[in-house]
Amino acid sequence: MASTLAEKVWQDHVVRRGENGEPDLLYIDLQLLHEVTSPQAFDGLRQEGRQPRRVDQQLATEDHNTPTIDIDKPIADLTSRTQIDTLRRNAEEFGVRIHSLGDKDQGIVHVVGPQLGLTMPGITVVCGDSHTSTHGAFGALAFGIGTSEVEHVLATQTLSLKPFKTMAITVDGTLKPGVTAKDVILAVIAKIGTGGGAGYVLEYRGEAIRSLSMEGRMTVCNMSIEAGARAGMIAPDETTFEYVKGRPHAPKGADWDEAVAYWRTLRSDDDAVFDAEVHIDADELEPFVTWGTNPGQGLPLSASVPAPEDFTDDTSRTAAENALAYMDLVPGTPLKDIKVDTVFMGSCTNGRIEDLRAFAETVKGREKHPDVRVMVVPGSARVRVQAEQEGLHEVFLAFGAEWRQAGCSMCLGMNPDQLKPGERAASTSNRNFEGRQGKGGRTHLVSPVVAAATAIRGTLSSPSDLQPTA
Amino acid sequence: MEAFTTHTGIGVPLRRSNVDTDQIIPAVYLKRVTKTGFDDGLFNAWRANDPDFVLNREPYSRGSVLVAGSDFGTGSSREHAVWALRDYGFKAVLSSRFADIFRGNAGKQGLVAAQLTQDDIEQLWKILEENPGTEVTVDLVERQVHAGDTGAVFPFEIDDYTRWRIMEGLDDIGLTLRHEEDITAFEATRPSWMPKTLPARIAEDA
Numbered sequence: 001m002a003s004t005l006a007e008k009v010w011q012d013h014v015v016r017r018g019e020n021g022e023p024d025l026l027y028i029d030l031q032l033l034h035e036v037t038s039p040q041a042f043d044g045l046r047q048e049g050r051q052p053r054r055v056d057q058q059l060a061t062e063d064h065n066t067p068t069i070d071i072d073k074p075i076a077d078l079t080s081r082t083q084i085d086t087l088r089r090n091a092e093e094f095g096v097r098i099h100s101l102g103d104k105d106q107g108i109v110h111v112v113g114p115q116l117g118l119t120m121p122g123i124t125v126v127c128g129d130s131h132t133s134t135h136g137a138f139g140a141l142a143f144g145i146g147t148s149e150v151e152h153v154l155a156t157q158t159l160s161l162k163p164f165k166t167m168a169i170t171v172d173g174t175l176k177p178g179v180t181a182k183d184v185i186l187a188v189i190a191k192i193g194t195g196g197g198a199g200y201v202l203e204y205r206g207e208a209i210r211s212l213s214m215e216g217r218m219t220v221c222n223m224s225i226e227a228g229a230r231a232g233m234i235a236p237d238e239t240t241f242e243y244v245k246g247r248p249h250a251p252k253g254a255d256w257d258e259a260v261a262y263w264r265t266l267r268s269d270d271d272a273v274f275d276a277e278v279h280i281d282a283d284e285l286e287p288f289v290t291w292g293t294n295p296g297q298g299l300p301l302s303a304s305v306p307a308p309e310d311f312t313d314d315t316s317r318t319a320a321e322n323a324l325a326y327m328d329l330v331p332g333t334p335l336k337d338i339k340v341d342t343v344f345m346g347s348c349t350n351g352r353i354e355d356l357r358a359f360a361e362t363v364k365g366r367e368k369h370p371d372v373r374v375m376v377v378p379g380s381a382r383v384r385v386q387a388e389q390e391g392l393h394e395v396f397l398a399f400g401a402e403w404r405q406a407g408c409s410m411c412l413g414m415n416p417d418q419l420k421p422g423e424r425a426a427s428t429s430n431r432n433f434e435g436r437q438g439k440g441g442r443t444h445l446v447s448p449v450v451a452a453a454t455a456i457r458g459t460l461s462s463p464s465d466l467q468p469t470a
Numbered sequence: 471m472e473a474f475t476t477h478t479g480i481g482v483p484l485r486r487s488n489v490d491t492d493q494i495i496p497a498v499y500l501k502r503v504t505k506t507g508f509d510d511g512l513f514n515a516w517r518a519n520d521p522d523f524v525l526n527r528e529p530y531s532r533g534s535v536l537v538a539g540s541d542f543g544t545g546s547s548r549e550h551a552v553w554a555l556r557d558y559g560f561k562a563v564l565s566s567r568f569a570d571i572f573r574g575n576a577g578k579q580g581l582v583a584a585q586l587t588q589d590d591i592e593q594l595w596k597i598l599e600e601n602p603g604t605e606v607t608v609d610l611v612e613r614q615v616h617a618g619d620t621g622a623v624f625p626f627e628i629d630d631y632t633r634w635r636i637m638e639g640l641d642d643i644g645l646t647l648r649h650e651e652d653i654t655a656f657e658a659t660r661p662s663w664m665p666k667t668l669p670a671r672i673a674e675d676a
């Protein structure tokens with residue numbers, strides 16, 4: 001029978017098929033752990049006298065709470081410090097590999113897994129973190145889980161689950177210059193809505209997706225959860241193999257050939273049937289920004305702030321009213337006239353080397369707008385090292401940006417990197433919820449190049465708005 | 471999770487209805503990193519401010535069977551409420567009605583949430599107040615509560631699946647581990663090149 005990519009990966013991981021409406025028992029190849037959602041899971045093991053079943057299929061890093069300056073000093077916030085100390089103790093006690101603050105492989109879980117070559121096509125990946133969907137860019141089935149499920153995976157290396165539905169999102173055509181993966185996914189979410197993907201695995205396909213780099217594909221899959229989806233996936237191809245090859249944990253020699261032969265079978269059959277289908281024309285896409293307080297409230301940058309009356313259904317109208325009030329925006333204002341106080345360049349959505357390169361290329365030889373604070377936070381310590389080897393940090397510093405240590409940072413402001421009440425940010429992260437980046441803070445989600453142009457002009461801008469440099 | 475068939479311990483009359491999870495354990499205790507050690511948070515506001523609160527009195531403070539008013543465990547879904555009751559030493563809570571989420575969470579942790587009629591709850595309260603320290607037996611096999619040597623027996627309800635799981639001592643993990651052979655058999659079929667985090671391999675610096 002013809003199958004979709006998601007169905008193939010699922011089939012290949014069924015340990016035991018559920019009967020009479022019971023869930024399937026699904027094997028989990030890789031679990032990623034971080035300090036916020038793992039403590040109670042480890043404690044549960046301890047309480048029951050259990051050991052992790054496969055300690056060699058777990059990887060822990062510190063990211064959500066870690067400071068991005070003065071990382072050699074003790075962490076000031078007590079709760080943060082306790083969570084990090086707890087993760088370290090748990091990792092030691094149970095023998096889990098951990099990359100701690102200061103370690104070369106420390107960083108955001110979703111940046112570290114792929115960079116080590118642990119994220120591979122066709123595997124199942126889970127983490128107590130909703131943006132686990134990122135790893136689907138490799139053709140893996142990857143999704144976020146709760147703390148009791150983290151414990152379940154630690155103890156059994158499986159999860160009891162009912163199969164997800166599948167949705168094909170086809171992006172045909174070619175992206176215009178200056179239009180990026182971030183704009184694609186913001187447009188997808190604006191189109192299907194923040195609940196549009198609920199219960200589905202989204203499979204991104206089509207020419208425009210194929211032409212994206214792995215970094216771009218990760219940006220797209222990362223935000224699948226913002227459409228409410230369980231996971232996002234992209235069938236692996238030469239771009240994928242090229243990225244994985246030679247990484248520390250990638251298969252080698254004959255194993256590599258065997259792996260690639262299998263990976264090539266991981267694509268939706270031509271006659272596979274999806275539960276839902278969506279089409280988007282890449283040629284029509286422009287740089288996208290959000291104006292509201294959920295990732296579905298986005299528009300092309302050339303548009304104006306919408307009025308609540310523009311929305312026909314009551315729920316959207318009320319949501320728009322609330323969002324405009326929180327964001328302090330007046331309907332009809334061109335989006336490009338909106339002044340920002342802070343530009344945040346980083347997160348598991350856009351904190352990879354290619355993102356930093358794109359940002360650097362736009363700001364090179366320029367100075368930031370004097371009223372704007374600019375933070376550049378690499379997604380991992382290794383991204384930071386690589387950026388420095390390429391001299392990108394000099395570009396950032398000359399531009400007037402802060403060059404920080406790796407972590408989640410202002411994506412969620414669990415560490416001191418927060419917006420102040422009323423402060424407005426253009427952010428390359430994935431959530432513009434009320435207070436997400438700091439109590440009372442206002443967030444506009446943007447791509448790295450829009451973040452760069454905004455940092456130069458002081459208002460939401462795309463690179464095409466910039467005057468050529470002399 | 472420990473298997474539970476019957477339990478005998480001091481009964482604690484909690485003459486209050488609509489005890490929500492915020493009252494069972496206040497939000498400030500949710501910042502913790504453990505799943506145990508929540509006993510100090512249990513009914514914290516009442517224990518700290520009301521010397522007459524039942525758990526501030528001997529011998530009730532050593533109780534392990536809570537006899538509560540109706541609609542126990544409403545409000546926020548925090549699993550911590552169950553953890554706090556369990557950590558304090560409670561093995562069973564009796565009430566004429568439980569909030570759904572609380573009942574689900576209790577089942578996951580092996581805390582028996584037994585539903586009695588309100589009349590029977592009132593009778594139990596009377597017995598426990600007139601004879602402090604009365605031991606109550608919760609018999610999950612027979613689905614009955616016995617009040618000490620008074621001879622009084624009260625039937626209770628609990629759903630079959632939860633009862634079976636608690637009697638077998640099976641939490642979700644325990645249930646999955648019943649299929650451990652299947653997991654082992656599956657693992658034997660996995661190619662050797664599947665990701666392994668250990669031993670750690672670190673990239674050479676470019």
Ligand code: SF4
Pocket residue numbers: 063064108109110129131347348349407408411412429430
């Ligand atoms: S960068 Fe943001 S979205 Fe990504 S894992 Fe960290 S907090 Fe979550």
